[in-house]
Amino acid sequence: MIRSLDLRSAMLSLLILVAGLFIWHATTHVPDTGPVGVVLSADQEQALLAKNMGAEDIAYYASQGVEFPQLDQIAGLGLSREMIDMAGGIRALGISVPDENSAPAPGSLFPSPAQIGVELWATITDPFYVAGTNDMGYGIQIGYSLLRVIIGYTLAAAVAIPLGFLIGMSPLAYRALDPYIQVLKPISPLAWMPIALFTIGDSELSSIFVIFICSVWPMLTNTAFGVASVRSDWINVARTHELGSLKTAITVILPAAAPTIITGMRISIGIAWLVIVAAEMLVGGTGIGYVVWNEWNGLRLDRMIVAILLIGVMGMLLDTLFARLQRAVSYTE
Amino acid sequence: MAKPFLSIERLTQQFPDGAGGTLTVFENATFGVEKGEFVCILGHSGCGKSTIMNILAGLAEPTSGVVKMDGFEVSGPSLDRGVVFQNYSLLPWLSALKNVTFGVAARHKDWSKTQVEEHARKYLAQVGLEGDVVNRKPSQLSGGMRQRVSIARAFANQPKLLLLDEPFGALDALTRGTIQEELIKVWSQTEQTVFMITHDIDEAILLSDRILLMTNGPMARVAESVEITIPRPRNRTEIVEHPNYYAIRNHLVQFLGQRSKELAGQPSSGDDHRPETVRIDNSEPAPEESEPAVVPTLRAVGD
Numbered sequence: 001m002i003r004s005l006d007l008r009s010a011m012l013s014l015l016i017l018v019a020g021l022f023i024w025h026a027t028t029h030v031p032d033t034g035p036v037g038v039v040l041s042a043d044q045e046q047a048l049l050a051k052n053m054g055a056e057d058i059a060y061y062a063s064q065g066v067e068f069p070q071l072d073q074i075a076g077l078g079l080s081r082e083m084i085d086m087a088g089g090i091r092a093l094g095i096s097v098p099d100e101n102s103a104p105a106p107g108s109l110f111p112s113p114a115q116i117g118v119e120l121w122a123t124i125t126d127p128f129y130v131a132g133t134n135d136m137g138y139g140i141q142i143g144y145s146l147l148r149v150i151i152g153y154t155l156a157a158a159v160a161i162p163l164g165f166l167i168g169m170s171p172l173a174y175r176a177l178d179p180y181i182q183v184l185k186p187i188s189p190l191a192w193m194p195i196a197l198f199t200i201g202d203s204e205l206s207s208i209f210v211i212f213i214c215s216v217w218p219m220l221t222n223t224a225f226g227v228a229s230v231r232s233d234w235i236n237v238a239r240t241h242e243l244g245s246l247k248t249a250i251t252v253i254l255p256a257a258a259p260t261i262i263t264g265m266r267i268s269i270g271i272a273w274l275v276i277v278a279a280e281m282l283v284g285g286t287g288i289g290y291v292v293w294n295e296w297n298g299l300r301l302d303r304m305i306v307a308i309l310l311i312g313v314m315g316m317l318l319d320t321l322f323a324r325l326q327r328a329v330s331y332t333e
Numbered sequence: 334m335a336k337p338f339l340s341i342e343r344l345t346q347q348f349p350d351g352a353g354g355t356l357t358v359f360e361n362a363t364f365g366v367e368k369g370e371f372v373c374i375l376g377h378s379g380c381g382k383s384t385i386m387n388i389l390a391g392l393a394e395p396t397s398g399v400v401k402m403d404g405f406e407v408s409g410p411s412l413d414r415g416v417v418f419q420n421y422s423l424l425p426w427l428s429a430l431k432n433v434t435f436g437v438a439a440r441h442k443d444w445s446k447t448q449v450e451e452h453a454r455k456y457l458a459q460v461g462l463e464g465d466v467v468n469r470k471p472s473q474l475s476g477g478m479r480q481r482v483s484i485a486r487a488f489a490n491q492p493k494l495l496l497l498d499e500p501f502g503a504l505d506a507l508t509r510g511t512i513q514e515e516l517i518k519v520w521s522q523t524e525q526t527v528f529m530i531t532h533d534i535d536e537a538i539l540l541s542d543r544i545l546l547m548t549n550g551p552m553a554r555v556a557e558s559v560e561i562t563i564p565r566p567r568n569r570t571e572i573v574e575h576p577n578y579y580a581i582r583n584h585l586v587q588f589l590g591q592r593s594k595e596l597a598g599q600p601s602s603g604d605d606h607r608p609e610t611v612r613i614d615n616s617e618p619a620p621e622e623s624e625p626a627v628v629p630t631l632r633a634v635g636d
């Protein structure tokens with residue numbers, strides 16, 4: 001039953017993927033971009049040829065979306081395409097034709113799955129190339145982002161977990177610090193950015209600081225809550241065995257509160273990964289967030305989408321890591 | 334008269350009653366427990382049994398009065414006083430074995446890992462936990478097995494005083510019976526001093542050398558100390574045939590049913606509240622002042 005559920009859900013996922021790709025493909029695939037060509041009937045073509053318009057010119061203008069009445073006007077001019085171009089184009093001669101740049105077929109700018117596939121393959125096969133400060137493999141760029149997240153996040157954990165222990169174990173510390181936590185916690189991480197840039201200056205350190213400040217709160221509150229709600233019976237077991245405070249904290253409180261603490265860490269890493277992309281868009285330079293912004297500015301939507309996909313996959317990997325950790329420390333009472 | 338091994342002297346406990354006043358749970362309670370003795374304390378719910386136990390364990394401070402063990406005043410919890418809690422209090426993230434080694438390692442800091450484990454396994458085996466079960470987490474064990482682990486943890490540390498707070502309260506009657514017998518077995522091998530709370534009269538008679546009876550609270554008193562004049566080894570099916578059994582049982586039932594109410598709520602006039610010793614013995618030959626646990630001269634009703 002379980003196996004068949006696995007199988008069925010995998011099948012369904014695959015089906016959704018295929019359907020999604022198909023819709024994407026159908027809405028973005030355009031055989032050749034540019035204005036939709038006009039197809040002339042044999043009679044019309046004959047009429048134009050009769051007016052001494054060159055067959056090549058007829059084919060060219062038709063492909064540019066010029067309709068028969070206008071073609072008839074062009075033919076009436078008795079000029080070749082070269083001469084018309086020299087005169088400034090047919091529009092300059094007072095004949096209204098579709099704008100070459102206007103109204104491309106819907107979605108034609110948005111890359112099709114095939115184009116993304118090509119880019120994705122290129123990225124996967126060569127993720128670490130360096131061709132200049134602005135042109136590096138996405139593997140390297142993700143590495144930059146990951147490094148910032150790891151540094152900021154580790155610092156946050158190093159502050160939040162011991163502080164959370166203190167707050168959880170001491171009602172005094174809890175009451176004293178709670179107002180600050182309540183006020184600072186809801187501040188958007190990006191609102192910290194200007195403060196960081198102003199006080200720290202360095203953009204690199206600023207993004208690390210922003211990661212730090214946004215991942216600190218879930219870990220802090222969860223650790224405090226987990227520690228405060230350790231059953232008093234377990235603490236009493238430690239006391240009757242004459243364990244010191246440090247030993248009690250490590251052998252009883254930590255494992256008892258671990259599931260709650262790890263949940264906080266999992267929330268934090270998720271937020272940190274969300275924030276690094278936004279922060280890198282702001283400060284620029286390196287990192288996968290900057291890549292997204294850069295490719296957008298260069299109108300390389302295909303490459304941008306590949307970068308976005310990588311952000312998603314990396315986020316998923318980080319979350320999976322913590323889900324594993326969570327399972328390892330969980331217990332049933 | 335020499336001081337007993339465990340001596341509770343003029344113990345008073347008060348709590349704020351929630352309405353601005355104070356609730357006196359008990360006042361000037363004074364009694365003792367001899368070395369190697371198995372003492373049960375019986376009383377209605379809320380009379381202050383757990384409060385006394387927590388003070389003996391050092392987990393709570395009395396309002397006034399002292400507890401002395403071996404002549405030294407008790408302050409704070411200690412490895413010399415092992416506790417078995419009603420809800421087992423096993424650490425759920427550790428296996429049964431690890432729960433016991435946790436205690437053993439705390440007691441014997443200089444022991445090697447294998448020494449600790451061997452010792453723990455020995456005590457687990459004494460309560461019938463051997464083989465693969467010891468590697469299971471508490472959540473994978475039945476209530477009876479959990480309480481066995483908890484008892485093994487307490488005994489493995491060989492504390493001078495073992496405190497049990499309604500250890501079988503949450504177990505079904507059959508499991509309760511088996512574990513009671515295991516408890517007697519382990520206890521008789523170790524000669525441990527045991528102080529146990531229960532509200533089960535038959536359990537108290539089966540296990541103890543002496544039963545302390547508490548009146549209802551507030552202002553509860555340890556009113557009587559009833560000697561159990563039934564020789565060991567005892568057996569739950571045969572003990573009922575002993576001539577003293579029903580006499581003692583009736584006395585206890587009568588106390589809990591009626592006198593615990595009548596005696597309740599009398600403030601002390603400042604003097605110690607000592608329990609009155611009660612000795613009921615209808616058996617022949619003439620009763621002897623028997624040492625607990627070793628009663629060779631009395632006719633054994635058991636095997």
Ligand SMILES: Nc1ncnc2c1ncn2[C@@H]1O[C@H](COP(=O)(O)OP(=O)(O)O)[C@@H](O)[C@H]1O
Nearest residue numbers: 348349358377378379380381382383384385550
């Ligand atoms: N920490 C406390 N604060 C206030 N009242 C308490 C506290 N602990 C126990 N009590 C009161 O003391 C009395 C005795 O409680 P307890 O020792 O748990 O009774 P028992 O174990 O005999 O059922 C009860 O009335 C209870 O409400």
Ligand SMILES: [Mg+2]
Nearest residue numbers: 379382383384
């Ligand atoms: Mg109680």
